[in-house]
Amino acid sequence: DQQVKQNSPSLSVQEGRISILNCDYTNSMFDYFLWYKKYPAEGPTFLISISSIKDKNEDGRFTVFLNKSAKHLSLHIVPSQPGDSAVYFCAASYGRGAGSYQLTFGKGTKLSVIP
Amino acid sequence: DGGITQSPKYLFRKEGQNVTLSCEQNLNHDAMYWYRQDPGQGLRLIYYSQIVNDFQKGDIAEGYSVSREKKESFPLTVTSAQKNPTAFYLCASSIRGSAGELFFGEGSRLTVL
Numbered sequence: 001d002q003q004v005k006q007n008s009p010s011l012s013v014q015e016g017r018i019s020i021l022n023c024d025y026t027n028s029m030f031d032y033f034l035w036y037k038k039y040p041a042e043g044p045t046f047l048i049s050i051s052s053i054k055d056k057n058e059d060g061r062f063t064v065f066l067n068k069s070a071k072h073l074s075l076h077i078v079p080s081q082p083g084d085s086a087v088y089f090c091a092a093s094y095g096r097g098a099g100s101y102q103l104t105f106g107k108g109t110k111l112s113v114i115p
Numbered sequence: 116d117g118g119i120t121q122s123p124k125y126l127f128r129k130e131g132q133n134v135t136l137s138c139e140q141n142l143n144h145d146a147m148y149w150y151r152q153d154p155g156q157g158l159r160l161i162y163y164s165q166i167v168n169d170f171q172k173g174d175i176a177e178g179y180s181v182s183r184e185k186k187e188s189f190p191l192t193v194t195s196a197q198k199n200p201t202a203f204y205l206c207a208s209s210i211r212g213s214a215g216e217l218f219f220g221e222g223s224r225l226t227v228l
Contacts, residue, residue: 004157006157009155034216041203041221041222041224042221042222043119043121043205043207043219043220043221043222044158044205044217044219045219046216046217046218049216089157089158101209102160102163102173103158103160103217105150105157105158105159106157107155107156107157108157
């Protein structure tokens with residue numbers, strides 16, 4: 001049972017335009033959401049996160065939106081740059097007691113930014 | 116520089132052999148994790164450890180074993196009981212209670228011949 005879903009395996013966007021990556025989740029206990037960026041043959045790197053008490057978080061060109069009622073979040077990249085081409089993973093977590101958290105990852109969306 | 120070091124980067128194994136993947140961190144993080152990534156799949160949790168001398172099974176622990184004798188080190192052994200060991204393995208660490216902001220190593224690619 002996939003608790004975090006990224007339904008688009010790939011996305012192509014023109015340089016300078018907006019990239020929108022989507023993520024849905026099913027577990028109502030999730031209260032913290034993250035996006036990671038991954039280049040081939042490297043480990044993922046943390047990009048941006050959002051707590052369930054917020055509906056938007058911005059960091060430079062990256063904005064994450066959270067719609068709790070729809071159990072949906074999205075990552076907006078504006079403007080998109082060729083260096084943004086990577087696989088983006090959506091992840092979610094909740095506290096499991098004693099300071100323990102586990103991340104549940106989606107399958108990823110491969111973003112290609114075309115110059 | 117602080118970070119996570121995984122070794123080897125590439126590893127080949129014959130069927131029936133056990134192999135151990137190394138993971139070392141100098142970030143002074145309490146928690147460490149092992150994930151597996153397969154093509155077209157997300158990262159799946161194999162084992163995690165919140166503190167020295169303690170570790171817990173993740174979602175796909177069968178065929179794997181770990182130890183956590185030192186805070187800095189969390190080696191993963193892929194045993195012959197693991198049916199499909201060929202994959203990209205990622206080690207990560209975090210501050211305990213950080214709600215999931217993980218720092219990842221560069222990964223180790225294991226291929227079974």
